[in-house]
Amino acid sequence: MPELEEELRRTIRSIPDYPNRGVVFKDLTTLWKDPELTRKVTLALLDHCVRMKPDKIVGVEARGFIVGAPLADRLGVGFVPARKLGKLPAAKVSTNYQLEYGKEGLEMHSDAVSRGERAVVVDDLLATGGTAQAAKTLVEQVGGKVAGFAFVAELTFLRGREKLSGYDVVSLIRYDQE
Numbered sequence: 001m002p003e004l005e006e007e008l009r010r011t012i013r014s015i016p017d018y019p020n021r022g023v024v025f026k027d028l029t030t031l032w033k034d035p036e037l038t039r040k041v042t043l044a045l046l047d048h049c050v051r052m053k054p055d056k057i058v059g060v061e062a063r064g065f066i067v068g069a070p071l072a073d074r075l076g077v078g079f080v081p082a083r084k085l086g087k088l089p090a091a092k093v094s095t096n097y098q099l100e101y102g103k104e105g106l107e108m109h110s111d112a113v114s115r116g117e118r119a120v121v122v123d124d125l126l127a128t129g130g131t132a133q134a135a136k137t138l139v140e141q142v143g144g145k146v147a148g149f150a151f152v153a154e155l156t157f158l159r160g161r162e163k164l165s166g167y168d169v170v171s172l173i174r175y176d177q178e
Helices: 002-011 035-052 063-075 130-141 160-164
Strands: 013-016 024-027 056-060 078-084 092-099 102-109 118-126 145-155 169-175
Touching: 002 035, 002 169, 035 063, 035 118, 035 145, 035 169, 056 063, 056 130, 063 078, 063 118, 063 145, 078 130, 092 130, 102 130, 118 130, 118 160, 130 145, 130 160, 145 160
Parallel strands: 056 078, 056 118, 118 145, 145 169
Antiparallel strands: 013 024, 078 102, 092 102
């Protein structure tokens, strides 16, 4: 895995002062334009997700869709989109949460995860943990159980993992400073 981490470190682009001054945005689009590296990332996350034994993968809009859908496909489980408020047409559950640089809301169809089903929440990046915690809340609101969390990258200096304590959390690359 150190080889993959080094490759990710070389590939993921850092954009200072985006979307706000003082924020260093980690741009994973540079990863996804490389099909071989995208495959390696999917397989590395798959190794971890298999152990979590999910019934569903919950991908957080929008980049969590890119990471989560291939995992669901390879695991042979359903994919559930957790979307920004106002984007889902059927009955839904919703919650609000705090981002590193603002406030947001997240929603999921209320029939997307059945009572007792195990879900792995997937996103591209773990920062403050607010988005992941919101997705966890949605799964629990419909009676599902969160089996764990999977991220490509993690900004450890923002301590988001602390909000997910007690859960299996995996990230392929960690940034200890901006």
